[in-house]
Amino acid sequence: MNKKVLLTSAFAIATLVACKDGKKADESKNQENHGITLEYMDTLVKPGDDFFRYVNGTWYDQTEIPSDRTRWGSFDELRKNTDKDALAILDEAAKNHNLDSKSDQAKAVAVYETYLDEATRNKLGVDPLKPYLDKINAIATAKDVTKFINDLADEGGLGFYSSYVYADAKDSKANTIYVSLGSLGLPDRDYYLEDSEDMKTKREQYVAHVTRMLSMITADSKQAEEEAKLVLALETKMAEPRLTRVERRDSRLTYNPMTIAELQKVLPIVDWTAYFEAKGLKNIDKVVVSQPKYMKALNNILADKNISSIKAYLKWTLINSNASYLSTEIEKANWEFYSKTLEGAKEQRPVEERALAVVNGTVGEALGQLYVEKKFPAEAKAKAQAMIKNVLTAFGERIKALPWMAEETKKGALEKLATTTVKIGYPDKWEDYSAMVIKSPAEGGNHFDNMKNAERWEVMKNNADYGQPVDKSRWGMSPQTVNAYFNPIYNEIVFPAAILQPPFYDYKADEAINYGGIGAVIGHEISHSFDDSGARYDKDGNLNNWWTDADLEQFTTLGNKLAAQYSALEPLPGVFVDGKFTLGENIGDLGGVNAAYDGLQIYLKEEGNHPGNIDGFTPEQRFFISWGTIWRTKARDEAIKNQVKTDPHAPGHYRAYVPLQNVDAFYQAFDIKEGDKLYIKPEERVKIW
Numbered sequence: 001m002n003k004k005v006l007l008t009s010a011f012a013i014a015t016l017v018a019c020k021d022g023k024k025a026d027e028s029k030n031q032e033n034h035g036i037t038l039e040y041m042d043t044l045v046k047p048g049d050d051f052f053r054y055v056n057g058t059w060y061d062q063t064e065i066p067s068d069r070t071r072w073g074s075f076d077e078l079r080k081n082t083d084k085d086a087l088a089i090l091d092e093a094a095k096n097h098n099l100d101s102k103s104d105q106a107k108a109v110a111v112y113e114t115y116l117d118e119a120t121r122n123k124l125g126v127d128p129l130k131p132y133l134d135k136i137n138a139i140a141t142a143k144d145v146t147k148f149i150n151d152l153a154d155e156g157g158l159g160f161y162s163s164y165v166y167a168d169a170k171d172s173k174a175n176t177i178y179v180s181l182g183s184l185g186l187p188d189r190d191y192y193l194e195d196s197e198d199m200k201t202k203r204e205q206y207v208a209h210v211t212r213m214l215s216m217i218t219a220d221s222k223q224a225e226e227e228a229k230l231v232l233a234l235e236t237k238m239a240e241p242r243l244t245r246v247e248r249r250d251s252r253l254t255y256n257p258m259t260i261a262e263l264q265k266v267l268p269i270v271d272w273t274a275y276f277e278a279k280g281l282k283n284i285d286k287v288v289v290s291q292p293k294y295m296k297a298l299n300n301i302l303a304d305k306n307i308s309s310i311k312a313y314l315k316w317t318l319i320n321s322n323a324s325y326l327s328t329e330i331e332k333a334n335w336e337f338y339s340k341t342l343e344g345a346k347e348q349r350p351v352e353e354r355a356l357a358v359v360n361g362t363v364g365e366a367l368g369q370l371y372v373e374k375k376f377p378a379e380a381k382a383k384a385q386a387m388i389k390n391v392l393t394a395f396g397e398r399i400k401a402l403p404w405m406a407e408e409t410k411k412g413a414l415e416k417l418a419t420t421t422v423k424i425g426y427p428d429k430w431e432d433y434s435a436m437v438i439k440s441p442a443e444g445g446n447h448f449d450n451m452k453n454a455e456r457w458e459v460m461k462n463n464a465d466y467g468q469p470v471d472k473s474r475w476g477m478s479p480q481t482v483n484a485y486f487n488p489i490y491n492e493i494v495f496p497a498a499i500l501q502p503p504f505y506d507y508k509a510d511e512a513i514n515y516g517g518i519g520a521v522i523g524h525e526i527s528h529s530f531d532d533s534g535a536r537y538d539k540d541g542n543l544n545n546w547w548t549d550a551d552l553e554q555f556t557t558l559g560n561k562l563a564a565q566y567s568a569l570e571p572l573p574g575v576f577v578d579g580k581f582t583l584g585e586n587i588g589d590l591g592g593v594n595a596a597y598d599g600l601q602i603y604l605k606e607e608g609n610h611p612g613n614i615d616g617f618t619p620e621q622r623f624f625i626s627w628g629t630i631w632r633t634k635a636r637d638e639a640i641k642n643q644v645k646t647d648p649h650a651p652g653h654y655r656a657y658v659p660l661q662n663v664d665a666f667y668q669a670f671d672i673k674e675g676d677k678l679y680i681k682p683e684e685r686v687k688i689w
Helices: 003-007 024-028 051-063 074-093 104-116 118-124 128-139 142-151 197-215 221-239 262-268 272-279 292-302 304-326 328-341 351-373 378-400 408-418 447-464 510-527 549-567 581-605 621-628 637-646 662-669
Strands: 071-072 161-170 171-181 256-258 287-289 419-427 485-487 492-496 633-635
Touching: 003 256, 071 074, 074 104, 074 351, 074 621, 104 304, 104 351, 104 447, 118 328, 128 197, 128 304, 142 272, 161 272, 161 351, 171 262, 171 510, 197 328, 197 408, 221 292, 221 304, 256 262, 262 272, 262 287, 287 447, 287 510, 292 549, 328 662, 378 419, 408 662, 447 637, 485 510, 510 549, 510 581, 510 621, 549 581, 549 662, 581 621, 621 662, 633 637
Parallel strands: 171 287, 419 492
Antiparallel strands: 071 633, 161 171, 256 287, 485 492
């Protein structure tokens, strides 16, 4: 389901991966160190010239990106450790002879074991796809296409268009149906439409990959090659009418309510009543169409004259979407294109880690219950709550002091801040997977069938929300996820248990370290409520303008100035960061650092005594060094190229220092003056929140 991608803003670079071993500098880290790791720093560099190197220079020089990773850094180190813990917990559960075979935890073990059962997966090969392929091969008309999609409605459909139930962006207490786009095989529309040599090469590599995959389900290699070319041509037509990556960030553009009759006029080739009935949805009064221009374009794409191309696309989308459910040969072939070719990985992740990722994505909260019991101390949640209180207070004081915002708008901002829901650690009510049919290898289960049953369960559960009040107690991430997010429709900030660990949070470290780490993460998520996207939602989570026209114009001007700073960044020759695309995350970083720094000052004032220097650094210096530490990162060139086109976060090493260039306290902490490379004149520093 793509609702989580559309409706939440995550803190971390979206690479939920871990490493099979530590490399170089990681191995030398003193595990008893509860603060700055001094040996990672390069203090020969002036902090005002290159703050990333000042904090992380020695680490960067001594660290190799693991061969099964496309980037490596603080997030990945923590994910490695978290995955190690989760795997140990999963292994212990698998050996527990007293585990209830019908429990959700037993299903987590079964998902894990059937993924690891490579012998059965390889024996089955592409056989599980044959019933689907028979139906595709029998398609003769456009009506056959829509009927085929209806036949797969209980699994979520297959390409061209999809739908899901979620909270209405203009009535956040009620669930509605969203009609969204079909899938493309390349990461984004630019991969189809951009005329650069790099994108031309990527398209050639894509056709070769699609040919390889289609050859696995047809004996005619020439036919596979011709069909791959048809796939690229058809997907290019599907990419053209889509919103750009910047336009998609504007929720106003993707909120287009229609009656079924109105949708029928936009895309008459689809019988929408029949489609929703096939999904199990009836008595529908309206839907929200994410991109009407795309839906209108489907009229020409889903035409009888394009049947050969449509069938090729359906076969490709079928094997592509199910590749990880099939044989190891098919799964690796897909990895070789998407991870190796597009992002530069050298090796696949270890099979146990891949299996764990499947568990987390399927029955994540079942494993999460076990994880929380063993790995989440009560004091971590208590201290995090105290820190959140201070950061929220600081953010409120900053709103009150804004020179560019009128009192009327400040009132709306403060109301929204005061009604923000905070979730820490784990859900109050765990997900119930009892209706999901999962069988272990011992019960005759296999990975493909289990994953299909999981898809059907997800569709069934999602459908059941229609017509019901929105349940805002639900979580969008499992507790063992190293990340955090803001959900504008729920007006909530969420911090899973796994991120409340070093280097983000260490209850044994001084508070300057923690405020620069998890405190800034907290501030970042709060700031998402007031970034250029989140600020369009009111305190109740509704897409509703609460700004005066003058204040909105001021806010937009400030955002444009910040976007210009990032658009000037060139991580590789000819490859630039897209400041408009990353603006929400950049506002989050800038607002987060400011609020966390002020939160630290609140804490120090409450304590009544200044802790003095530690390791030769003041609390203020340690705060900023801690921020730089969490953005310790190193990435492969191909991963960076992919990131700037598909990820709304700027590359990590920029996040370590670019926000700080706009923070006066950073200049004061390190005595940064005109002439230093990072110096920006006070009047040119961007101050938003």
